[in-house]
Amino acid sequence: MNDRMMKAGILSGAMTALLLTAAPARATEGGGSAYPHGAEGWMTGMLPPEGTYLLNYSTYNSADRLNDGDGEQVPVDFQVEAFANTVRFVHVTDKKILGGTYAFQVLVPLVDVSVDMRERRDHRAGLGDIVVDPFILGWHFDKLHIAAGVDIILPTGRYNKDALANIGRNYVTFEPAVAITYHDPKGPELSAKLMYDMSTRNKATDYQSGNEFHVDFAAGWNFPKSSLGVAGYYNRQTTDDRQGGMVVGDGNRGTAFAIGPTVKVQAGKVPIMLTWQHEVVARNRSQGDKLWIKAIFSLGGGQ
Template identity: 40%
Template sequence: MTTQHPSSRLAVLALAGALSTAALATEGGGSTYPLGTENFIAGAAPPPGLYVLEYLNYYTTSRVNDGQGNALPIPGFKVRAAAAATRLIWITLQQALGGQVTAHAILPLVDLSVRAGGASDSRTGLGDVTVGAGVAWHHSAQLHSVLGLDAVLPTGAYDRTRQANIGHNYLSVQPLGVLTFTDPAGFNGDVKATLNFNRTNSDTDYRSGRELIVDYAAGWGLGNGWVLGVGGYLYRQWSDDKVGGVALAGSRGRSQSIGPSVRYADGKGWLITAKLEREFGVRNRAQGSQFWLKTTVPF
């Protein structure tokens, strides 16, 4: 096949992902990890039982940046994407390394529309499903952590001839770690670091580079269940994309985001977090804004 520079591929990008609609669904700047997903209390596992988390995400962009951060001249470019994802979490009674064994699955429904260069496309359906397992620790009443391993499965619809794809058509493996500090009437902070290792898209012989993603949140507890602060993510691609095993120089993406974030907990297991993020410092990726809403429902 003909090798394309990532910037030219971005001219026909589509957005989707296992959970996020902010992940590029074609090669040359994409990620199967939903950038910016996590917020406050991400690493504090609840007591043993089954839990359902609902994520809602809305992402919009009308700009794609090249490797120098300049906007590419793509006439009429606009992407709008919305996702609703159900995450099932099982906190088991089993112990490992002094912590609780956990397992989870994420089932995303994605609605995506893309316009670029006078053409348009849209698609709705199940995106790429994530499954994983981990171990969760409670070091104190305030400090909690999780180590885990996720796999993003190529379950979403993909067609190399279309602009709008809600699947990536390749497997990704994601080791991760989460650290949470929570104080009802003081500082609250969360950091989730994820490494993303992508396999090759068999339809295009394209392999996206390895990635580091850090989701973060920092705020102050008001003592009544509310936490107010900021949240966002840091994204760095630390190896080149490849086509047919040949590395593409200048293909590494980078971006970050920040925005207001809020959390409310009723003290009985029900939890809601929300944040609005704006991306900046973007290279070889789309640059836009997104809104996240997450709720936790105990059973």
């Protein structure tokens, strides 16, 4: 397997894609999180060699229930389907800072979301919220790899405060991230990307979503031309949602845990990852399933 492409799982990153309603009180805010949980898995802490890379994420998300703060289903008809394709450009330089390699990235999502809820149906499609990270550092220690950065999720997607489905969130989110990978090319792999989201206020609704801690993870075994394992995510909101300076309801603190099988194969020089994730725990949010297909392409520019 081409070592250059094997290392293209890379760093901290985020894309804004699936903007789902999380609970009736949060319907106008798009609900859920600014980050699409579960986007990263294999090799997420491995910054690739110097050069330019294109990563393509395609995802399908479906949910047919809303849960309250105890994880019990809210008695309301609900169905959401979301498709997204995100293109992520990463450039890794030859510069070293604090012993780490300097890189930067931008992510551009195209989103299609449909929501049925309480005899209402809404559909939106188009450009989602673009993500930029102008400062990423990556370190390599034999089989251990670490990457860190701060993603900035920008309100570029279309937003309407009266809509049930939105493809933009109408506020900025700052997301510090640290990704760690233990990678043995002929043995085990453990990867985790830890993030903390801090969102600004939505000026259209005077609503501010609470801060969130979340982690994407993967664990598996690497074979010569493929890898098998499990992948998922854990999300916990750490502060209350507020509107007009007041706590909304019980704070709408969401929690989620998802897990499922994942496989990585090599198609020529292009690594392709396929992952299915089922949410086994969901509180103050929607509950459903996600399917991810991720491919990594080297655009050259390095040694």
